[in-house]
Amino acid sequence: MFNITTFNKISNEGLKHFDKDSYSLTPDDISNADGVVLRSYKMHDTVLPDTLKAIARAGAGTNNVPVEKCSEKGIVVFNAPGANANGVKEMTLLALLASSRKVNDGIKWVNNLDGDVEKQVEKGKSQFAGPEIMGKTLGVVGLGAIGVLVANMGIKLGMKVIGYDPYISVQKAIGLSWDVKYSSSLDELFGQADYVSLHIPLVDKTKGFMDEENISKMKKGARLINMSRGGLVNDAAILKAIDEGRVSSFVTDFPTDDLINKNGVVCIPHLGASTPESEENCARMVVNQLIDYLENGNITNSVNFPNCSLERTEGTHRIVVLNKNVPNMIGSLTAVFSKYNANIIEMVNKSKGDYAYNIIDIAGTEVNEEKIEELKSIDGIIKVRLVD
């Protein structure tokens, strides 16, 4: 039986894949968990039990998960790349329009009118006029699953689009419309864009990405859209730029105490991926990845360990090993297997950054606690698990 802890509301389209005979689901209590499924719940202060094997983030961003700590403890962190990209793309369209047309302020105003509404609407509406987006330039920072969809959408809306992503993958580059101008200079993007839309992860390097300096490089009167993460934009710097009229508006999916009810700021309560389609796609994807890991040791879409899968071979025992990516690990592992006369039927070893992963199918010997402990005692080994 595997214990699964859920944080946040996870779509049943995902949870229903956990077979009731093999999985017990408990919301919020992680003390005995083999796996966690969560959305935006912040895990940085959560004590990670020794039972924990994997964390599945039903979404794209993993900044709410202590990924490095998980790697050190041999906990595989999964996410759902692209599974909510369309939902966020559509929300970016809304944000793009909301940054231009003052619908948010207009709606607040109209709902507070007191009598003779039709007359007052026609008299007062001019204060909410805003420019059309067709023909304007959209700058897309980050051309991953969401950024590519947003860039291509901009072209379809009749905008000029300039995209920046120094780490763009070949797969994403292929999906990018030929009409998108790819730039290797952020300054060029800031210099040309009437609308800047952020689609990058929040990691140490991107914290405060839109600081005073980068905001000052934006065209006068440009608009900023942040559907990615709050920590990417410095609140004080963007509020100052709006106050001074250098930036026309800021639409964010990540409200803070400082941003709400401020002129020129539209706050959306983190709704980018809140569609049934995105929630179901994400939950289905990560639950199946988690099941395949717990039951077969296969890894798909992990952010801290390499993708690694192996078909099961009948009559073998499967051992999975998580280790530091240092020399001679395979030699040390196979030395233990040969000592016990184990026949390695299949073996796959993959590495990602500082960590590596092995799936080893053996025959010819039983696997017991003593042998597992011997493997665990090898220097550099983080975790060993029998997956029978």
Ligand SMILES: NC(=O)c1ccc[n+]([C@@H]2O[C@H](COP(=O)([O-])OP(=O)(O)OC[C@H]3O[C@@H](n4cnc5c(N)ncnc54)[C@H](O)[C@@H]3O)[C@@H](O)[C@H]2O)c1
């Ligand atoms: N508002 C929401 O509900 C919501 C939903 C999904 C994702 N997100 C956020 O959007 C982000 C992007 O999601 P995605 O699915 O497109 O992820 P992704 O990993 O597919 O794409 C991110 C892209 O950013 C690029 N990048 C990284 N650092 C960069 C930098 N300094 N400059 C330019 N490009 C850089 C990467 O190369 C990658 O192509 C996520 O990390 C998450 O924080 C928000």
Ligand SMILES: O=C(O)CC[C@@H](O)C(=O)O
């Ligand atoms: O779970 C959510 O609602 C938001 C997910 C989103 O922020 C993501 O990074 O995928």
